[in-house]
Amino acid sequence: MAAIDLSIFDLFKIGPGPSSSHTIGPMLAGGDFLALLRRQPPDILAAGTRIEVELYGSLAATGRGHGTDRAVLAGLLGQDPRHCPPQFLDALAHAPERAHPLDLGPKTLSISAADVVMGPVVCDLPCSNTLALRLRGEDPDAPPLLERRYASIGGGFIQYAGQQLPARGEPAYPYASMADIRRIVREEDIGLHRLMLENEAALTGDRPNEILARLDAVLAAMDASVDAGLAASGVLPGPLKLKRKAARLFARGSRNRRPPHDSALTKLMAYAFAAAEENAAGHIVVTAPTCGAAGIIPATARFMRTALELPEHSIREGLLAAAAVGFLAKHNATIAGAEGGCQAEIGVASAMAAAMLAHAMGYGVRVVENAAETALEHHLGMTCDPVGGYVQIPCIERNAMGAVKAYAAYCIASDEMPAHHKVGLDQAIAAMRATGLDMNRKYKETAEGGLAVSVVAC
Ligand code: SF4
Structure with missing residues (x-):
């Protein structure tokens, strides 16, 4: 079995409650998608008209009560769990319809908590805490211009296809049990x-x-x-x-x-x-x-x-x-x-x-x-x-x-x-x-x- 190569600070993360899989993980996903958007070529960004967030499984079932909508929105607005003031999240909760500018360089889109939609609770995704973030164009029926699906696997950890994990050394004393x-x-x-x-x-x-x-x-x-x-x-x-x-x-x-x-x-x-x-x-x-x-x-x-x-x-x-x-x-x-x-x-x-x-x-x-x-x-x-x-x-x-x-x-x-x-x-x-x-x-x-x-x- 592969040795454990987690950092202690992967486990003990400082951030806002109430649920690491429903708040910290989605906020990190929002921040990651913001960075992904900012790396896109100008023609993709020029065609984009709105950001859509869809929650699945347990996130769809309890995401509103756990504040997942405002957490992912805060991440998209550039907040990270360690430094996000609770007042910032409270303000998002008190005014869910309020649109916020999302500066993508060549283009500015607006986003609100209303752009976070609930998908199916029962689904056959590998992780029951899954969220998809998308950049959509003019045609609502066309495939998204950009999409990334994130699994929020508990403890504030996220995973997505093609993820590059930070380069780490080998443990001095490898163990798995x-x-x-x-x-x-x-x-x-x-x-x-x-x-x-x-x-x-x-x-x-x-x-x-x-x-x-x-x-x-x-x-x-x-x-x-x-x-x-x-x-x-x-x-x-x-x-x-x-x-x-x-x-x-x-x-x-x-x-x-x-x-x-x-x-x-x-x-x-x-x-x-x-x-x-x-x-x-x-x-x-x-x-x-x-x-x-x-x-x-x-x-x-x-x-x-x-x-x-x-x-x-x-x-x-x-x-x-x-x-x-x-x-x-x-x-x-x-x-x-x-x-x-x-x-x-x-x-x-x-x-x-x-x-x-x-x-x-x-x-x-x-x-x-x-x-x-x-x-x-x-x-x-x-x-x-x-x-x-x-x-x-x-x-x-x-x-x-x-x-x-x-x-x-x-x-x-x-x-x-x-x-x-x-x-x-x-x-x-x-x-x-x-x-x-x-x-x-x-x-x-x-x-x-x-x-x-x-x-x-x-
Ligand atoms: S696992 Fe469920 S019941 Fe237990 S503390 Fe977390 S949200 Fe509450």
Whole structure:
């Protein structure tokens, strides 16, 4: 099997919520198509009259609720996920009919959110999160002058035919499974965080201190999402009128008369609510591994700082261990709710957080693996069923539960004889993959099954 050659910063992307596959991926697709347009010869551009965006599958089913229309429009208008101000997206949402000039050099076209149309939800495309961007001429029935189809494969990754991926080096320690990682750690006598850091340096050519600085920036962005959520109040955008709960939970956890265990766990959940509510508001979060699951690792990191009083370098090293688990899940299964259900988002995030805790607390690779496996195992089969197509119910509470399960998994794994653990992480990931393949399409981010249909309040 090919070795994993992903960058840590492919996994941990800073950008606007509420869904990496529905917002960050489509915004990147919009930006890519803008660049493609600007490379076209003048005669093609001269013949163009309008840009059309068509969403398919899960993007068509839940794209409006997830803000896909404004995300792809923002990308076409030159925004990128890392730097796009949330206010820019809010303005697009508040005035969907407003036309925006699209400067293509020799020609300026105009585009609005109304140019983003919903295609079929049920289609036999290889990826259920597909969008097509087209340049059309005068004749609406003629084939497009230019078209590119993008697959938004979760975690803010996009793919398209003929894609040129950035040139990368070879990993210093090639691996494709947890078994490989265990062997490398044993044979090379190297810590998991060191393995990840040296691989990142070999793949990207960046120096270790540059990588560590970028990891600190990721942790700072995660922490900022927790702070922003704790400071906010009111209702979240959308028809559910869901009240934010993070600040109230945090206040409950801060009351002196609460028992210590109640206080610590309540605060852990408050942190997860905070970042997940920021995601639901379309504000800046970090994909970890996705936007929908963007509360679990930030909550765990804040908990490690405050309740466990771990130093920042231990948290950073834990984040590297979390990245290893995220890579394995992405490489050998999926991290997209539209592909594998919520087990692939909340389940993987919880497994990553459990690994982060175990590694930062100084446990070896077997305990790290067992913690991740336990967390993932107890999310297997979880479907993706966002009510009304909004990443709010059940998503926000699932982040809190995922963080608590990560802590429980770490406690179990660090208290057992590692060799007595019967299930390996590779086996749990294989089970997640098989379960995702068998899962009915209506449970994969289409809002056509589960809670999405049994809750009709919206
Ligand atoms: S139910 Fe889970 S996978 Fe689906 S949108 Fe919500 S957090 Fe993401």
